[in-house]
Amino acid sequence: MNSQKCYALLIEKPKTFEESERYCETIGGTLVSFSSENEFKILKGRHSKKKFWIGLKQVNEDWEWMDTTAIVYSQWKERNVTRDVFKDQKCMFVSGTGDWHRENCEKKLYFLCKFNRMRLT
Template identity: 25%
Template sequence: MLRIFIVACTLPLWGRAFDDPCNLEEYYSVAGFSKVTWFEANFICNSVGSVLATVRNYDQHQYMLNKVFLHGKVFGKKNFWLGATNLVESTYFWTWLSTGLPMTYAEWGKDEPSSDKTKKDACLVLKGDKFWHSASCEEKHFFICENVCLLNDTSLDQSVFI
């Protein structure tokens, strides 16, 4: 718990103050300063008025990749939690935590999601190969938050498939 407190307290040093998350211009904020579990990442994002990143279409995926890998020397091949999980339904159906909606777009890596084959609980990770992978929610990775005020921004949602 102390670790979460320390990480949450350092968020204002992230580049912008989080006094009013709706004044942020950033759609995604990349947290490459501390590895945490998926649950801890969710808590930290929520504590600053954000959610773990939701990616609903190809354009958003590319936008997020540009945001993360633009700083390749810093982030390199690190792994980042995203906001989907199969914990919502006992059928292991992937759902976005931010919206409660099923995942209708995906950029799965080869042989993924492996958790569907093993019938294990899992959370979504963007790996250094730029594809999505299922992983135990207890693993520790960096994470990407999404500005909740921009969550319904139509400029990035033009290609939503339902």
């Protein structure tokens, strides 16, 4: 896991993708992004069997992390993530099995926020 970040799964009330994004921002974070398989496995292991939004969204034809980091790791389940069958599913969530799936952004799910680690002086 990235030593510069800390994470919290917020399960009090499922929210839409945009509500989740705004909530994370109001508490000083962003929806989670992953930079490696190891980072993903550690976090998924802590939250197994839960579905949650991650900060990956389709913008036009491209997928982007909401924190603007480069997409260097993914766990997409669908083979072709740009098919018309998914045209209304522009947000990404992690399933209980750890696969990433597209979903309509209006669906309410748990979500995982990422925060910069605070330094204590």
